[in-house]
Amino acid sequence: MENQTQLLKVKNVKKHFPVKGGVFQRPKSFVKAVNGVDLTVFEGETLGIVGESGCGKSTLGRLVIGLEKLTEGMIDFGGESIGGLPDRQLKKYKKNLQMIFQDPFASLNPRQKIGDALEEVFIIHSKLNKSECKTKVKSLLKEVGLKEEHYDRYPHEFSGGQRQRVGIARALALNPSLIVCDEAVSALDVSVQAQIIKLLKSLQAKYNLTYLFISHDLGVVRHMSDRVLVMYLGAQVELGHSNQIYNNPLHPYTRALLSAIPRPNPKHKRERIKLEGDLPSASDYPTGCPFHTRCPIAQDHCAQVVPEWREIEENHFVACHEV
Amino acid sequence: MSTVAETENNNVEKKNNSRLAEIAKSLVKNKLSVFGLVIIALILLTAIFTPLITDYGPYEQNLENTKLGIGSEGHMLGTDNYGRDVWSRIAHGAGISLLVGLSSVGFGLIGGIILGLLAGYYRKLDGIVMRIVDLLFAFPGILLAMLVIAMLGTSLVNVVIAISIWSIPGCARIVRGSVLSIKRQEYILAMKTVGASDWRILFKHILPNCTAPLIVYGTMRMATAILSTSALSYLGLGAQPPTAEWGAMIAAGQDFMWEAPHLAVIPGIAIMLTVFSFNVVGDGVRDALDPNMDLNN
Incomplete structure (x- = not known):
């Protein structure tokens, strides 16, 4: 991993959408769609981003290609900072940053x-x-x-x-180097999905493309990705090689998420981790670890201290106090 | 790969009918709109070929043959108090009405489209533009037109200006609403990601996708514009005598209501037929564009 060139670097990126109200339309509160993501994407790899709806994965993708303006943080592309550039200057980078959208009909x-x-x-x-x-x-x-x-x-x-x-x-x-696939196959039926995935892979091999593959479909992400980033409520909770994430999930949220994948063999029983409660509102962001309100192994300090982003094994990062 | 595309292709129902053809088809099913379309076509032909189908000029006086009745020899619709041929004046008036209607609706649409696009696309402009539009909405239309004419003076050109201004707010609202829904579509985002300018997105991608409600609005508006032109002229605020404008003709003819009722009634029928036709065609177009119909196809 270290010998590869870094293509995209995302540093402490935040995107807060104001919720306006009152007579003068002043921002009353903020929806913290993306709340502090650090990420390095290497040339030629596919980085899968998973998480439930509303976790900020699409917003992160849009921030990267410049469809949304950053609230805070830095985005480096090919060694140059592109976060917060005005549209006019962004145009020359836009050739290199492209996006495949979710709904082929829209x-x-x-x-x-x-x-x-x-x-x-x-x-x-x-x-x-x-x-x-x-x-x-x-x-x-x-x-x-x-x-x-x-x-x-x-x-x-x-x-x-x-x-x-x-x-x-x-x-x-435009011969881009990075393509953000925002739920690129989610709207298609399964047989067509397979064809599109095959096409994406062959194009990647041919043009040395880098993909940010955003999806809620864990199976597809596993098939596509070299590395996987798990997001929860705008924050990154776990990052690692696809094998590490799927075979040895460390974060309790990742475990719960993976236990929800249906198995082809119904006789193969395994423990299903069910999360209690609802996803907290991104406008009323929890203190400490964002996951502590639903976490099965949460301790007292989880509600106060934001967990560090730690490397547990080689290239396998996790944000949890209890791992 | 091509085999893959082929199998997918078979799944797609062949839809060769263009959208326009489909709208035309459902418009033709509506008997009343067909009637309206025929009347409009006749009025249009009359306006274009006026010199060919009339024997007299609209201002040609013949004081020996005044106030002839309908069906008089050589004057199919009679003559007025100056002996002018009523049919010539009606035919001439058709041109004036259509021209005034088209130009005032046209200018109104242009103004409304520009304001609507700006308000819908740029959130910062939305507040101020829509407040101006609300202000225009607050006046009853005919009053607004009279206000403009009071400021600019009475003439047909000022009527066009007045009715254009009056058409702007409605159109601006329609366009703004469409822009608000279209600009969130993924194809607009896709154009942004490939680096298209706002100008290109607005006029090449958003505007062509909000034409449907504009066509309906434009047709209905034609009826109002023609009616208002006549109303203003009748009140003496628009076309001045001796102009062969329908409203002005009614005003001049009402003095002879008892001896020669056709002088007021015939231009009245002309106005009524025209306005009615544009209204039923507008209704038909609206029904043809009904959301129940699949707009994407």
């Missing part, structure tokens, strides 16, 4: 032919003429497993899987 403009949609990416970033753009788009279509004649079709003429391929083509168009 991520394409229904009024635009897909050929035009893909061409637009080149029009924004390069000075290619119309026919050069068209050639590029057609080779791009083939790259993602579509055909040249799909150029003149509208999004509604495609299936979900095909649309997602168009989304991948759009993300791929």
Whole structure:
């Protein structure tokens, strides 16, 4: 791991959304969507990010590609700080940072032919003429497993899987080094999921892409990822190699999460860890360890002291007092 | 890979009908809107070919043949108190009404679209723009138009300006609402991630996706605009005599209500037919764009 180049460095990143109220729309409180994440992503790897809905995994992805502005912290990309840059300066980095969206039905403009949609990416970033753009788009279509004649079709003429391929083509168009896949396969049915995952993997091998693979589907993340980050309520709770996380989960939240994966063999009984209570509101953030309100092994000090981010075994980090 | 795409392709129902064709189809099913469309087409043809279908100029006086009744020889709709041919004046008035209606709705839409896009897309502008719009809404429309004309003077151009201003707030609200829902769509976020400018996103991606409610608004607005133009002219605030404007013609004809009722009634019927047609077509378009219909297809 150490001999690999660091591509993306996220340092103590926070994103707090104001909740406005009153006559003058002053911020009354803040929703702490992402609350202090430190992360290094290496070139060519896939980092899976898992957690239940509302844990801030999508917000983290959007912060990385600059769709949301940081409240606090630093984002370094390829050795340069890009967090908090104004849009104009961010444009040259945007070529390298792309995103594949969740809903293939909502991520394409229904009024635009897909050929035009893909061409637009080149029009924004390069000075290619119309026919050069068209050639590029057609080779791009083939790259993602579509055909040249799909150029003149509208999004509604495609299936979900095909649309997602168009989304991948759009993300791929500018030769990015990092692609954030925000629930990229969650909206697809299982057989199509497998095809898209295969496509993502083959593209990664071909172009040395780095993926931030955000998903709530633990099985898919395990299949895709080299390393996995587990998030809970805007905070990182555990990070490690995919094998370490899935075979030897340390944090009580990770254990509970993994015990919820359905097993193919119904006779294979195992302990199901059930969490008590609801996910606390991100606008009323718990003190100390964010997980202490539901943690089965919480002690008194968990409610007061924020747990340190510790390396338990090689490259396996966890934020828990009791591990 | 191509085989994969092929199998997926088979799952997609072939939908060759464009959306526009589908709207047209359901519009045609509505008998009343078809009637409206035919009337509008006739009025439009009359306006375009006025010199070809009339034998007299709209201002051509013939004091020997005043106040001829309907069906008189050479004057199918009779003549007025100056012996002017009523049919020529009605046909001429069709052009004026359509022109005033189209231009005032057009300018109103342009103003409303710009304000609506700004208010919907930039949260900081939302408050101030929408308060201005609320202010305009607070006045009854015809009063607002009279206020503008009182400031600018009576003329048909000022009527256009007045009705344009009056059309802006409604359009701005419609556009703002659409922008608010569209700008959260993933395809807009996707355009942001590839580095598209706000300008490109607003006019290339958001505006084309809020045309449906604008078409309905525009059609309905045409009816109001034409009616208001006539109303203002009738009150002496718009077109001035001897202009062959329908409202002004009613005002001039009402003095002869007993001896020659057709002088007031015929322009009245013309206004009514036009306004009615635009309204039923507007209704039809709205029904055709009903949310029950799958808008994405």
